Amino acid sequence: MKKTVLAVALTGAMLAMPLSVGAEEEIGSVGFSISTLNNPFFVSMADGAEAKAEELGVDLTIVDAGNDTAKQTSDIEDLIASGIQVLIVNPEDSAAVAPVVSDAIEAGIKVIAVDRSVDGAEVDCYIGTDNVVAGETAGTYFADVLGDGAKIAILEGIPGASSAIERNQGFLNAVEDRLDVVTSQTANYDRAEGLTVTENILQANPDIVGILSANDEMALGAIEAVEAAGLVPGEDVLITGFDAGDDAIAAVEAGTMLFTVEQGTVEMGETAVETALQMMQGEEVEATIPIDITLIDADYLANGGAEEAAEGETEATTEAAQEETEAAEGETEAATEAATEAAE
Template sequence: MKRKSLKALALSMFCILVMCLFSGCSSRNDKKTIGLVLSTLDNPFFVSIKNGAETRAKELGYNLIVLNSENDPAKERSNVEDLIQVGVVALLINPTDSDAVSSSIKVANQKNVPVVTLDRKANEGKVAAHIASDNVAGGASAAEFALSKLKDKDKIKVVELQGTPGASATRDRGKGFDEDITKDSRVAIVSSQSADFDREKGLKVMENIIQAVPDFDVVFSQNDEMALGAAKALKTAKKDVVVIGFDGNLDAEDAILGGTMTATVAQQPEEIGAIGVDISKKIDNGEKIDKDIAASTKILTKDDLKNN
């Protein structure tokens, strides 16, 4: 092995050792460990998944090691390999991409480490369970809300901001929204573009759409981060349209209360994280688990938030 490779391996194992010590998984601690690999911690939604998992792990008496893939499939695989070296009873993973994650899952499969996917599915590899909101139903509820807000219009022009191509959340949220809203003969989808679930990209894509297609009535964004970027572009352009996000994060709630967003399809990310730890415990105990586990969603508007 080359000297640089040995140095990189030593550094990686040192980092894992430090994480273990801070999370309480030293050799003197008989607590079992669960691994959680998240696609990014720049998105508040995934931070909420982490928080929910950490709270439930503490309640159930498990150590939890959380690693950030920084939206990089290569980093994701490295994280999985590191957690396998530490020794975990189960691996919770929120994929960077439904295709790219397959190689990471196969690494865990080879070592007989049970894998549970969160929010986004994996297209290949053996997965013990998948936990997510019902994204198809959530997309459909966004469509129904948009139609109810625009029930008096003769024609409805729709813009859709898509998430990362290849991600199951992108596919399922888009499917639910598109299939439901196009049942109404008044509707035309005038633009549908990817902004990779990113706020800054949502801003830039929305600016471009405003230039290319200045006349539209509703923006459906497949997550809140893109919706927040789009809302900023719309405010600058002084356009008053219905803006619907998806996730229910705190920034989106503030934007709804402030009037720059209309609604969001609220997921329960802390619940997803907590369920992940619950399922890990069942796997550890040899209990039977369901293959697909749904967390609830709901439409949040200004009135809902004021009444909470």
């Protein structure tokens, strides 16, 4: 198997962590098949998983499907053959990946789906956002800002991906009775396609005033298309994102994107590895682990939202450092006591 992506093989360390693995304890390995690493959202997810694996001493291999269903199937087959105990999967196509996921289950491998569900195979755990609710939240906010009857277009994600299907359903639940959806087209969660598709939409529908996008990358492409058409994004055409990547946050700050939806991509990766370790240790886990969303607009940022997020990361880092210090102090005390007893 060609591994051009992240790979972690770490043991020992972090004995003070409740989920950590001892240096002499062999409990197995985890494989993580991710839909693509050509999207900041999934790069952050992989980074979260990698960092948590290092922290907990989990043997983790991450493979990139490159948005190719056939490659993802082949990758998972290779992971099964390698003898993993847990498979974490972020499907490129939720239905197409089901047969190979079923093979993993039949082989006795625990399966965790992240961000996107698997349609046609019963996984042990799903970790992610309720994308229907998230889509409804975004669509309702958009309709409130634009006002009833406004003409909009929707940019859909990858056909077959559960996140795209569910998010689009949420959008429609919120806006179909309030806004005039003149067209809804896929741009495959891709920035370049978002640009091209939006250019075509604007040519056919020059009077639209809003674009509701299922992810940041397509929204950023739409911003470029609106600018190329001689219009002002954020004024002539309001554009929304989803995922809260760095470029999207910058666009919200600049006023070219109305809002983006943050859904804890790093948390998804971290939680997947934590859950995989719990499974390998024989613990029961929840069938569904929900990830909360936050709608990030200019007001949120102006009121310190970005700073709060940064502070949260700092607090988490500080807590981890404190735990390491306490563990080291405990080991020192134990060693001192042992030496004293030996001397006596």
